[in-house]
Amino acid sequence: MIDPSGGGPATPPRSSGRPPWWTVGVLVVLVGLIAVAVAAQLVDGRRETQLLPTTTPVTGSVVPPPELAGEWSGEGSLARCAGFDEGCPATRSVTLTIDCSADPCRVTPFDRSYGSPPLQAADGSDRATGPVPADVAPRCDDVPAHSALWQLDLTVQDGRLVGSYAESTLQSFDCGGTGVAWDVVLDRR
Secondary structure, eight states: OBOTTSSSBOOOOOOOSSOOHHHHHHHHHHHHHHHHHHHHHHHHHHHHHHHSOOOOOOOOBOOOHHHHOEEEEEEEEEEEEESOTTOOOSEEEEEEEEEOSSSSOEEEESSGGGOOOBOEEETTEEEEEEEOOTTTSOEETTEEOTTOEEEEEEEEETTEEEEEEEEEEOOOSSSOOEEEEEEEEEEEO
16 A cells, blocks of 8 residues: 555554444444334333223123023113214113023124124123124214224122223224214013
């Protein structure tokens, strides 16, 4: 190598054994970005978990299917209302038919248009989920929401079915999601 100042041969730069400052800087920035991405994912994961619909387990006793079988009716009081411009009714009459001729028992809320899904026992309560019929589902641009579902979470307390009845829709590109729930107490008819 020739020294550009016109002197003799240039001596190669000495290495101190440490990487140049920009390499250290790039590594620090890279590690920082990874840490921020991981933290954002953890926070976003917690937020997503909190937004999912949850039901509080109802404490009660699991009863044999023959004690669930039959027709039940009662009133529900509004527990949650979200996404409706007009609000939600403060009360809701609820009727159920529970058929235990096969295992597991099947539940029909209101009428057969709501389906007859199986009751699933979990955490001391019985749960079922089914479709909300198109003629009563929330509408978006005058079309029924295809994602409309109902959910029951019930337990037996003092000879009554106690718990919740809820209906919800998913948010779509054009329309917001909806959710309404009533706390219910049902007596055998």
